Amino acid sequence: MFTPKSIFLLIAIIVLLAIAWNTDITTVYIFFVIAFVMFVLSFMHLYFNIPDIEFKRDVMDAAFEDDILNVKIALKNKRIISSYFFEVVDNFAGAPPEEQGKSLFILDIKAKETKKINYFVNCYKRGLWKIGPVLFVSQDALGFFKFKKTLHVVSEILVYPSLFKVFSFPPLASGSVSWMGVETAKISGDSHEFFGIREYQRGDVMSRIHWPSTARHGRLIVKQFERNAVQEATIIFDLKKGHDIGVGRETTLGYAVKIAGSVARYLLNEGALVQMIAYGKKYSIMLPFGKGQSHMYKIFEKLAMVQADGDMTLGQALEEASFIAPHRSTVITIMLDNDMQALSSLIQFKVKGIKLIVIVLATATFGHADEGEYLDAEGAKEFDEGLASLEAYVYRISKGDDLEKAFETV
16 A cells, blocks of 8 residues: 555654654644645545446457457446546456556546446457456555555456468368268269168158168168268377477467468368367367368367477377378378478378378578477488478468468469
């Protein structure tokens, strides 16, 4: 409650009283009285002006990086007298560093009044963030005393990574899966061929009943079809600890997350089936094949949370993915340009007839990596030769690149 000014004033009062007591000088007594009255009045002003506020906050629960968040707050004065000149500080760790404590000055709020205020803040960085607690700061008119009160009113908001427009992308490999008699969303370009028969299951379309087999077996039998031209993509990127190079949002992981989300959105909008794999420690991504808007936002939610805290290398993640990536599908991996182990792990996909799309991040452009992590000229040449032997479609991305332009043409 005391400020440096009030401590100084209190010391001055004591000194003036001591001098006046020992010297009996009238002028010193006058100064002592003035200082003492200022001290008491300032304290009384603060005491009667301490706000007793009920605080409510209304904010959306999800946004994207760089979105401007509209935060609506309601302040209700619970006192029977008005409060004047106090500050409300709302904290949002997901805002830019200089905006994390949003300060609002309230000139007055009448007795029992509810005052509604909006403020805007930038969603600076992806993640699950808390808004709050809220701090109330009140002081007397002369600034001798200050009162602070914290209310633990907390809201959560999930900030998705910022995405960019993918204008085109290399065509995915086309495989086929069998219809199981259940209607699914149609993909442009699908064709259906007779695959076989099986027993009727709840939800099967009656028009698919195979009547000769039904009569022969004495139970409902349906025709099973094969759906051709199914496009399946597996997106894999690195979450190993120490492999996130850069500062703030300009890191290799930040770019990987942005690229993975943007490519996934493009492919899902094109009707492809997408699965995503990234092995971290606290948050991992192991999303099986899915399609549509709901699957897209599951991907966004996972991408919002991931951090480079894992123990598994990208090469090990690729080894795991080799067991679940279907034949005649596409694997899209985002990797660093010094990861020879991951490069070696990609060979098995080529052998299995899986199409490869490799997005290579130029490590040196993002900042300092641990000693020994940069490839020398011979190592870089070996990396490029290994990449060329995969017969993969390759994107090379550096820090500061316009990602929309990088993915503008195939």
